[in-house]
Amino acid sequence: MTTHQQVETGYLGTDFVVLRDAMRWVGHYPIRTRGTVGGSIAHADATAEWCLLAILLDARIVVESVRGRRMIEADSFFFGYYATDLAFDEMIVEIFFPNRAPHAxxxxxxxxxxxFAIVAAAVSLDLDGVEVVGGRVALAGVGATPVRSPAAEAVLAAGGTFADCADAAADALDLEDEGMFTVEYRRTLVRTLVTDAYGDALVSQGAHT
Known part of the structure; x- marks a missing residue:
């Protein structure tokens, strides 16, 4: 029952500022005051901000029915376009974000x-002091579900630049032309958005590479 607007205006501590900041991308104000976090994840739109955040931060989704409760890892929850592991009689009752994300x-x-976004990108950086030593990169709008980018994350772990990270994320994708949105157009968006998200995560928290 938690609305997007409650997250946008609430205090989540310094480790989860990214959840609050991401709400500015969610539709318009009336949508944010009515729509809910659980509703968005259950709907499973491939470009939804909450679905992207769930994949980025390894969310654990608790669902309940008359048969009891169970917990589902985010990477097992989303099956495809508007398809999830929710049974017909289950609803989401809790969502855990176990991974701190102070630099995201x-x-x-x-x-x-x-x-709705054509492409979205999310980055969560791991720091040793102020040096980037790794992190997570997730993308939406590049397939039937949001996905992590192992290629981009390998670049981060190896100490590569944000430009190398963005190139790796774009080059590793298996895409097809979709109407006016060509493969190269989406790859260009991925490069730009991963670079921007990396920069935002870096600058906002005072880190550097």
Missing amino acids: AVTEFAERRGD
Whole structure:
């Protein structure tokens, strides 16, 4: 029952500021005041911000029915376009974000403000002091579900630059042309958005490479 607007205006501590900041990308104000976190994840839109955050931060989704409760890892919860592991009689009752993300950011591109994203990117950096030593990179709008980018994360772990990280994320994707959105167009968006998200995560927290 938690709305996007409650997250946007609430205090989540310094480790989860990214959850609050990501809410500015969710539709328009009326949508944020009515729509809920659990509702968004259950709906499983491939470009939804909460689904992207769930994949980025390894969320654990607790669902319940008259048969009891069970916990589902985010990477096992999403099956495809609007398809999840929810049974017909289950609903989401809790969502855990077990991984701290003090150096993280989400960004996206849509044709109009408030529209569904064409592509979205999220980055969570691991730091040793102020040096980047690894992290997570997740993408939405590049398939039937949000996905992590092992190629981009390998670059981060090896101490590569944010440009190398963005290139790796884009080059590793298996894409097809979809109407006016060509493969190269999406790859260009991925490069730009991963670079922007990396920069936002870095600058906002005072880290550097």
